């Protein structure tokens with residue numbers, strides 16, 4: 001990760017010994033993206049989102065986000081996972097992006113141990129219908145059990161299948177749907193307060209509308225996609241757009257990596 005010429009040091013430059021910019025190490029990225037220290041007492045959850053968008057607002061191309069991404073984006077993606085207790089993700093993203101379990105990464109092992117975290121974050125799939133392939137490694141062989149966040153009216157046979165596969169089913173809604181605020185609280189009650197959501201847009205829109213999103217990590221990809229792709233957050237508009245403040249901005253190869261926190 002380097003920075004644009006003339007940018008302030010906090011925007012991301014690490015000068016090498018010879019004065020030439022060099023790539024940020026994963027440890028440096030982890031320090032730059034560290035979760036805020038929780039206030040004393042009951043630990044409060046902190047929910048950050050990580051999304052990528054083209055210049056014209058596309059959140060996917062041909063059903064995937066990968067065509068909008070780059071190697072530096074994937075390094076930040078991996079770093080944010082490396083810092084999180086749980087990765088909250090909508091079922092459609094799990095289906096379309098063929099999610100597997102999160103891996104343990106040597107680069108984050110010491111930091112995770114010191115923070116009292118397991119070897120990798122739990123993936124928490126948000127689903128009402130539970131139309132998921134429970135024979136996939138995401139459910140059968142993760143390092144830490146995958147969570148399924150659903151409503152009380154979830155189909156009982158599918159709940160049973162999820163549990164049989166090894167998933168932990170957490171009810172966070174009275175009907176079919178998950179109540180976003182209740183889901184965040186349920187994860188915090190399980191000791192997972194450093195939360196990351198990777199979308200997709202329909203889930204992120206609800207997290208925004210419910211007022212539970214604390215931070216937005218947005219990669220702006222120097223690409224134009226046209227078409228009718230979703231934006232990074234969809235669903236009904238909020239009454240008043242939520243205001244966020246820029247916390248940091250990194251650049252590599254024309255890609256911008258912004259980090260915005262709620263004001």
Ligand SMILES: NC(=O)c1ccc[n+]([C@@H]2O[C@H](COP(=O)([O-])OP(=O)(O)OC[C@H]3O[C@@H](n4cnc5c(N)ncnc54)[C@H](OP(=O)(O)O)[C@@H]3O)[C@@H](O)[C@H]2O)c1
Pocket residue numbers: 050051052053058059060063064065089090091092093094096097126127128129130131150151176177178179180198199200201202203204206230232
């Ligand atoms: N640009 C990016 O950074 C980025 C990130 C992620 C995904 N994407 C792209 O976005 C697309 C998928 O996103 P999407 O918006 O269509 O779907 P999504 O938000 O990933 O998932 C929607 C699904 O999540 C479940 N869900 C969402 N809210 C729920 C609630 N309140 N209660 C219960 N279940 C709920 C439902 O699952 P069930 O149908 O199982 O009930 C729903 O169909 C893919 O093309 C992916 O590539 C882009």
